[in-house]
Amino acid sequence: MNLTDQLKDQMKDAMRAKDKVRLGTIRMALSAIKQIEVDTRETLTDEQTIAVLTKMVKQRRDSIAQYEAANRPELAAVEADEIRVIENFLPTPLTEDEVAAIIDATIIDVGAASMADMGKVMGALKTKVQGRADMSAIGTMIRAKLK
Template sequence: MTLIEQLKDAMKVAMRAKDKARLGTVRMALAAIKQVEVDEAKTLSDEEIIVVLTKMVKQRRDSIKQYEDAGRPELAEAEAAEVVVLQEFLPQQLSDDEINTVVAEVIAESGASSMRDMGKVMGLLQGKVQGRADMAEVGKIVKAQLG
């Protein structure tokens, strides 16, 4: 079953269960995917859908931080609930040890030796960990290993 089919099935289940929060989040994800498809005039593959969903999760995490800084925990909780729903459709997240291993492998493969090579390393890593790790955290690990 493709990712878009999984999202549509989740929408139907949420409708039947009258789970408004989950239904809203799934509909929002489908709308974001449809918007990208219309903008690019093509049907997205599962990998491209993962990129869209990853971007949505990142946006929500940024919002959570801003809401917490502004003293609005109720809004942060709503965003956190959306993150939980969206992550159900993303691949299994990598552990810190797995991320460290992948980063070390990519650094060795690319021959990177200094911080000047960070862009090249991050570009190679993006394809390997997209949707399975927070790229900001991956960037910190790359800096630590190169620095």
């Protein structure tokens, strides 16, 4: 069963349970997926679906930061609830040690020696860690290793 089908099944379960937060969040995710499928005229793979969900989580984290800066904790709480629902459909996050090991291995595989090779490393890493680690944090770690 692919990820989109899992989302649809969970949407039905949320309807039955009358869980409004979960239902709304899953509908929002399915809508984003459907919009991309209509725009590209092809069905998304699980990897592409994970990319969409990861983007949604990132957007919500940015919103939380803005709401907290504006002293609106009730809106930040709504965004946090949505993140928890979306993260149920993402792969298990990597630990910092696992990310460091993957970065080291990728740097060796690509043969990166300086900051000029950072793009190669990021490109190779993206498929390995997508949905499992924050790419901006990974960029920072790569910069530290390639200095």
